[in-house]
Amino acid sequence: DAGITQSPRYKITETGRQVTLMCHQTWSHSYMFWYRQDLGHGLRLIYYSAAADITDKGEVPDGYVVSRSKTENFPLTLESATRSQTSVYFCASSESEVAYEQYFGPGTRLTVT
Amino acid sequence: GQNIDQPTEMTATEGAIVQINCTYQTSGFNGLFWYQQHAGEAPTFLSYNVLDGLEEKGRFSSFLSRSKGYSYLLLKELQMKDSASYLCAVTDSNYQLIWGAGTKLIIKP
Numbered sequence: 001d002a003g004i005t006q007s008p009r010y011k012i013t014e015t016g017r018q019v020t021l022m023c024h025q026t027w028s029h030s031y032m033f034w035y036r037q038d039l040g041h042g043l044r045l046i047y048y049s050a051a052a053d054i055t056d057k058g059e060v061p062d063g064y065v066v067s068r069s070k071t072e073n074f075p076l077t078l079e080s081a082t083r084s085q086t087s088v089y090f091c092a093s094s095e096s097e098v099a100y101e102q103y104f105g106p107g108t109r110l111t112v113t
Numbered sequence: 114g115q116n117i118d119q120p121t122e123m124t125a126t127e128g129a130i131v132q133i134n135c136t137y138q139t140s141g142f143n144g145l146f147w148y149q150q151h152a153g154e155a156p157t158f159l160s161y162n163v164l165d166g167l168e169e170k171g172r173f174s175s176f177l178s179r180s181k182g183y184s185y186l187l188l189k190e191l192q193m194k195d196s197a198s199y200l201c202a203v204t205d206s207n208y209q210l211i212w213g214a215g216t217k218l219i220i221k222p
Contacts, residue, residue, distance in 0.1 A: 040214060041214055042117065042200065042202075042211075042212030042213050042214045042215065043156070043200070043202075043212040044212070045209065045210070058209070059209075090155060090156070097208050101146070101158035101161065102156075102158070102210075103158075104155035104156050104157070105155060106155055107154075107155055
């Protein structure tokens with residue numbers, strides 16, 4: 001089915017471990033985004049990508065790494081997980097960065113112990 | 114700094130009308146979005162305003178005043194399924210989306 005998917009949906013990991021969150025979209029949208037959502041905060045942009053092999057930092061990029069070798073995939077890696085990275089992570093895509101709605105994946109709930 | 118303010122929580126009665134306000138202070142303005150987010154789910158798009166005025170879409174309407182840095186989302190004929198958080202987001206001069214913390218709307222029968 002067309003859409004945007006994320007995996008895993010739930011993940012528990014230990015401090016210091018590397019974790020990769022996957023995001024896949026089937027619309028061939030140019031733009032993809034990674035957000036984290038914490039209680040009391042709005043969605044905060046971690047990284048975004050305008051096209052394959054083009055990525056840029058958002059508001060809170062420290063401790064995260066992204067890549068985009070194919071248009072449809074945009075994985076997010078936590079190189080050495082910390083408790084402060086416990087959050088819900090949303091991937092989103094859009095046709096354009098401006099004036100277009102973003103379509104969100106179902107989210108990954110990550111707990112770092 | 115950039116800031117978007119929304120009430121944290123609102124309560125309304127089924128069948129009534131509710132207005133959710135959003136004020137913003139951003140470096141530039143290139144549009145304002147409203148999203149709906151049910152608990153445990155992803156945000157979904159509701160509306161987009163870039164010019165002043167009212168945009169109506171069924172039971173939902175969104176208003177924008179750029180000179181006042183102000184928007185509201187109006188929900189009519191409230192239904193229990195409208196219980197959700199409503200997120201206001203502004204595109205700034207760098208075409209980055211700045212998100213408010215959201216307004217949790219509770220609908221009572």
